[in-house]
Amino acid sequence: MESSRIIFMDIRRFPKKKSALRPQVPVLLNASDNELMFIKAMGIDNLSLVLRREELKGDLFHRGMERFRRNGFTVTDAACMELQKNRAIHLGLETRDSEIEAFIDSIRLFSSEGIEFTSVAWQPHGILRTDKRVGEHTRGQRALYCDACEILSRQSREEREYGEEEIWGNFSYFAKAVIPELERLGMKMAIHPNDPPLPEAEGISSLFFSTESFRRILRECSYSPSVGMKMCIGCYLEAGEYYGDLLSDIAEFGKAGRILCVHFRNVSSTLPVFEEVLIEDGYANMYTVMKALVASETDAVISIDHAADAIEGYGGLIGSFAYPTGYMKGLLSAAENEVYG
Template identity: 30%
Template sequence: MDPALMLPPSPDRRWTLAKQLGVTSGVVRFWGVDDWWEYDTLLRTRNRFEDHGIPLHVVEDRPPMTNTVLGKDGRDEEIATVKRLLRNMGKLGIETYCWVWTENPVGVLRTSDSIPDRGGSLKTGYDHEWSQRADDHPEADITEDELWENLEYFLDEVVPVAEEAGVNMALHPDDPPLSPVRGVPRLVTSVDNYERILSLHDSPNHGVTFCQGNFAAMETDVPAAIKRLGDRIHFVHFRDVEGSPDSFVETWHDDGPTDMLAAMEAYRDVGFDGPIRPDHVPKMLGEEDREGVHAGYTDMGRLFAVGYIKGLLEQSE
């Protein structure tokens, strides 16, 4: 397994910290970059990572797909962009595409980013009661059956392209993993639903981003879920939460309910050998918000998490 960090597409202090930590796998998200899926943009980004000594293995972003998720006019044009992304990734040897099947305005939701934890560190959390006080999303009339139909249409179009390009598609869970949220159903909310989604295309290129915090919030046994999804896991978000889908808080990596060593051993048991990155860390003393740095992605907690991951990797060998 390769310790990884999510980094911006151009070098900054986070790149330097990643190199100092011995991170061996790069994950990119294109904050504020237009048309980032085009070949030349991906080429320059891939080569920046390579020149810095951190191979780029994962694109963790998604072109606009609102019409695709909702099954509206314009989805074929959006899907054509995803196909172009996959083909360009294949040409450049970027192995994994992490994506979500969620309408963006009700994507990842948190209702607090300042919950006190040990030593005055601050963590994020979600309370469904507060979230549901918001107005319903404008597309709240879509049904779960329609979302399943739209997902199958999308996969029928893109999985063959991923196979041809040699790129792994790794579907991230809905966050929070419950349905509906603000009136919009969600599909990627349980291990059972994951197995149904994977059965739509029995292809090794159609797999999972195993975000441990979401699986913990599903109130499932995380090591057992890893073994159920097995060799369809292409990418790991290593984190933990305490609570239920309706009400949970992020935890320090060493202070949550999940047996993290057992999870690491489960990845080895199923043969996973890909990138594994920390996710959603607490904010520590003296850390100020910087432009482009979101709650859960400040530096000091990620330094702790990478060290913790590397220790678990050694212990699980």
């Protein structure tokens, strides 16, 4: 009798204590009311706002923010698609100064609404994948597939190649212009690794493809408190050991407050060939990863960055994010219970 009461008391406290990690999903400014209700029903209070350039106009933006607030959401971070992966800024083209000016205007706008951070991914042509396909491990769904040999065989899309020092020079130029303004506003910038994390692709050197290159980013930015990492677990797992030690990096950068955002994703294997798969289907034990995140005491936002294509007529994009987001939240509760238990 006594022991069953103890068990009953125990199951009423799950998790025993909440971590500071904040589950979130990405949304567009024109997300429908039903979409916001669907997100709310998933127990999600935090949003990552993805904007188009034309939505950076004050009125449109502020009206959208007001609607998120009215529906009980906090927009933790925002980024403009065209500015966060910007060819002119990354490659140092003629229009880069006006593009950097537009980037600075965007952070001022975000700051006026209390948004914590913005994002940058130093890949002028975006994420590189071979295609989307039904893979060996994708349960019949179309998901992103990467064959590094195919990607490395591609011709440059630019007129010439861009080497390591030139890419770093362009990053420093951008950082020098942007960081003082971020610091003045008390805002941060999360930098996402190149995906796939290869040292070079399509004739352009990568900026961030390993722990070492993130350390160099911090040095180039004079360790500004405004600079942090988008810790893409997917990228770590794609590259494997050459990227760095995932668990010790979580402990180090988590404790140091440098992880602003976690992309919680699993893959079938390391490079050269991988499929993006369900959290429970990849080669990594994502429960171990989640426990390390909780133990690091990071207060990062955490989300699914990619999901398999929606099946026609079943829930659309947000529907395809719902299952992995729920699974992630389940792992988070279990990890909180074990780490704090």
